[in-house]
Amino acid sequence: MDTLKLLSRSTGLRKSRHQAQHITPSSGRPAQPQPLQNAEDVAKTSKKRKRGDHGPSSLDDGLGGLDFFGDATNASSKTAKSMKSDGVEDGGNLEQDQTVSSVEHVVQTPTDEEVRATLKQHKLKVTWLNPTTSQAGPKRKVSFGDMRQRFTLSSRLAGNLDDQGYTAPTEVQMGALPLLLDTPERYLGSHGEDSEAVGNINLLTVAPTGSGKTLAFMIPLLHRVQTRRYGDGTVNKNTVSAIVLAPTKELVSQITNEGRKLAKGTGIKVTQMRRGMRLATSQAANGTTDSATVGQDLTVKADVLISTPGLLHSMLGEEQSPANDSLCNVRDLVLDEADVLLDPLFREQTLGVWNRLSNSKLSVSLWSATIGSNIEELAASTIRDWRSNLSSSDAEAEPEAPFIRLVVGLKDSAVPNVEHRLVYAATEQGKLMGLRQLLHPASTPQGSGAPLLPPFLIFTQTIERAVALHSELLYDIPAEAGGISRIAVLHADLSDTARDSVMTRFRKGEIWVLITTDLLSRGVDFRGVNGVVNYDIPTSSAAYVHRVGRTGRAGRKGGVAVTLYSKEDIPYLKHVANVVAMAQKQEGSSSKDSGLQQWLLDALPKVSKQEKQKLKKRGIESRTTRGKDDDPKAARRTRISSKPGFVRQAENNRKGAVLGSQRRAQAEAEAPSEAGDDSDFAGFD
Numbered sequence: 001m002d003t004l005k006l007l008s009r010s011t012g013l014r015k016s017r018h019q020a021q022h023i024t025p026s027s028g029r030p031a032q033p034q035p036l037q038n039a040e041d042v043a044k045t046s047k048k049r050k051r052g053d054h055g056p057s058s059l060d061d062g063l064g065g066l067d068f069f070g071d072a073t074n075a076s077s078k079t080a081k082s083m084k085s086d087g088v089e090d091g092g093n094l095e096q097d098q099t100v101s102s103v104e105h106v107v108q109t110p111t112d113e114e115v116r117a118t119l120k121q122h123k124l125k126v127t128w129l130n131p132t133t134s135q136a137g138p139k140r141k142v143s144f145g146d147m148r149q150r151f152t153l154s155s156r157l158a159g160n161l162d163d164q165g166y167t168a169p170t171e172v173q174m175g176a177l178p179l180l181l182d183t184p185e186r187y188l189g190s191h192g193e194d195s196e197a198v199g200n201i202n203l204l205t206v207a208p209t210g211s212g213k214t215l216a217f218m219i220p221l222l223h224r225v226q227t228r229r230y231g232d233g234t235v236n237k238n239t240v241s242a243i244v245l246a247p248t249k250e251l252v253s254q255i256t257n258e259g260r261k262l263a264k265g266t267g268i269k270v271t272q273m274r275r276g277m278r279l280a281t282s283q284a285a286n287g288t289t290d291s292a293t294v295g296q297d298l299t300v301k302a303d304v305l306i307s308t309p310g311l312l313h314s315m316l317g318e319e320q321s322p323a324n325d326s327l328c329n330v331r332d333l334v335l336d337e338a339d340v341l342l343d344p345l346f347r348e349q350t351l352g353v354w355n356r357l358s359n360s361k362l363s364v365s366l367w368s369a370t371i372g373s374n375i376e377e378l379a380a381s382t383i384r385d386w387r388s389n390l391s392s393s394d395a396e397a398e399p400e401a402p403f404i405r406l407v408v409g410l411k412d413s414a415v416p417n418v419e420h421r422l423v424y425a426a427t428e429q430g431k432l433m434g435l436r437q438l439l440h441p442a443s444t445p446q447g448s449g450a451p452l453l454p455p456f457l458i459f460t461q462t463i464e465r466a467v468a469l470h471s472e473l474l475y476d477i478p479a480e481a482g483g484i485s486r487i488a489v490l491h492a493d494l495s496d497t498a499r500d501s502v503m504t505r506f507r508k509g510e511i512w513v514l515i516t517t518d519l520l521s522r523g524v525d526f527r528g529v530n531g532v533v534n535y536d537i538p539t540s541s542a543a544y545v546h547r548v549g550r551t552g553r554a555g556r557k558g559g560v561a562v563t564l565y566s567k568e569d570i571p572y573l574k575h576v577a578n579v580v581a582m583a584q585k586q587e588g589s590s591s592k593d594s595g596l597q598q599w600l601l602d603a604l605p606k607v608s609k610q611e612k613q614k615l616k617k618r619g620i621e622s623r624t625t626r627g628k629d630d631d632p633k634a635a636r637r638t639r640i641s642s643k644p645g646f647v648r649q650a651e652n653n654r655k656g657a658v659l660g661s662q663r664r665a666q667a668e669a670e671a672p673s674e675a676g677d678d679s680d681f682a683g684f685d
């Protein structure tokens, strides 16, 4: 019996898209947004995914282990269920009204079948990654309503959830909250010295974009910080006790914002790390050392610190002595968009921060919509190495925390509630024309389909191309409708203030079309985005999943993702087409709906591993100016313009001629006055 195989992932059929098309994100949110929910279908369909994975029967086995929805009265619930069907208690002596009240009590406790159906419906799959761990599991029912009692959640935190309008947890929250809020002894089956303390586990979660991962890590994080501060008193006020790392400044400030809303009134300080900031050491925050240090301008006190890995790593590098370690009390580390944080781009900084954390009770959680096996291995080995660096007394005192993988829905797939369109535009100019057709509702829909409703995001491969596309489209929105103020560009070369301003205006709905790079492809939550245009094809399937995940969030329907591709992209189209095909399979539509014929999909070349890596690193070669300083012709080819080269050349010639004649005219105008200084001077009257 494998109690670890909690659930065989099923692929439920979606409703027809014709129904979905009428529901736009702006038309309101579903009562309970569940990105993968499709109750009636899931109950009917179940597919075996792997040989030896026996689907429902292995689930039966699994129920003996991990059971999120049952509670300790499971056995009595079964008895009561039989009472319900029989109408009498064992022996048949109970009065009818007593039977009814017992039944009413029991109805709230799901039966095994209901648990199985719910797990299947929400496509939850939890796997133990520690090979030796005992497989006894928690038996908890999760809902925001009863969470306060079950996990002794503070009334403030529960109230803040309520104030934000969060009533029911999404799938990832259903899966992750019991794991993170419960005590580890339930999993380990042992009772350590710290048995009443909030659990110490390492968790790796893969869940679709927009499925509510932020809340799934933020609620337990705040609860644990609060418990440590007020419950067991192991941490003092305003001593950094939890860290969240995210790859971009935009995501960091969004998470800070969410955290602050949830922590309102709890006394927990959620702080966004900024350039030049210093952290108060635990002694200073405590008031036991020189308070002048704390009083300095840039020294901040924080309980929860949210940062990009680069900023925090460089701050730690500047810390004078490890004795003043401001992070020695950190017991929670969250890596949001973990795959990118552990990618070579950010790896050094992320691991630099991770390895600097010295508290032996540290829990690490990793979150993303796409986590490959290489990242999973890296995380497991980092946890092992980190532990091996603990002092022997610390390592002995602290049992090894379980490392658990939670997968919600189909791993590494795009959200199915978005309409995916792949549009062949042949050339660069064709792409610009295709984009204009999407922009202008008056134009006849052709290849790229019906026009998009603003607001929408346009992704390009490089900053130069984002800037060029922005200037090309600047006058495409009529002045009467707001003109150039409706279209903006956001990239890493802009100042922090400019980036903040664009984000705020886009969130407010003042900007309708936002052109950007992959900077905004991850994590950023714009609630009403109706569409995403991949002006340049994404350079990996994960990049596609994250880009298109900016629409269709929290289960909203009506989002559209258009990918424009030219003949240069064809060799790389397969990785996008595969993700689209998988999303459509989940949604129940065919590949034809995306604009890509099956025969073409089959005929597309497979990209080699080296090519994939090169593509991920450099993008489509013809669109990058990097390394082309000596070749102005190649650099010119990366430009975006609707005009063919010969027209641009003719225009340049004309401009040159006009400029030349202006110069000549100016020279002539100046010449007589110089020459005539003496001759024309007629003296004073």
Ligand SMILES: Nc1ncnc2c1ncn2[C@@H]1O[C@H](COP(=O)(O)OP(=O)(O)OP(=O)(O)O)[C@@H](O)[C@H]1O
Pocket (backbone or CB within 6 Å): 033, 165, 166, 167, 168, 169, 170, 173, 207, 208, 209, 210, 211, 212, 213, 214, 215, 368, 369, 522, 523, 524, 525, 527, 549, 553, 554
């Ligand atoms: N329980 C809930 N009920 C209703 N809405 C929710 C719930 N949980 C989260 N949301 C909403 O869902 C949206 C997406 O959440 P979030 O940004 O956490 O997604 P995510 O899984 O982190 O996505 P990504 O992978 O793109 O980072 C947010 O607008 C959030 O407010």
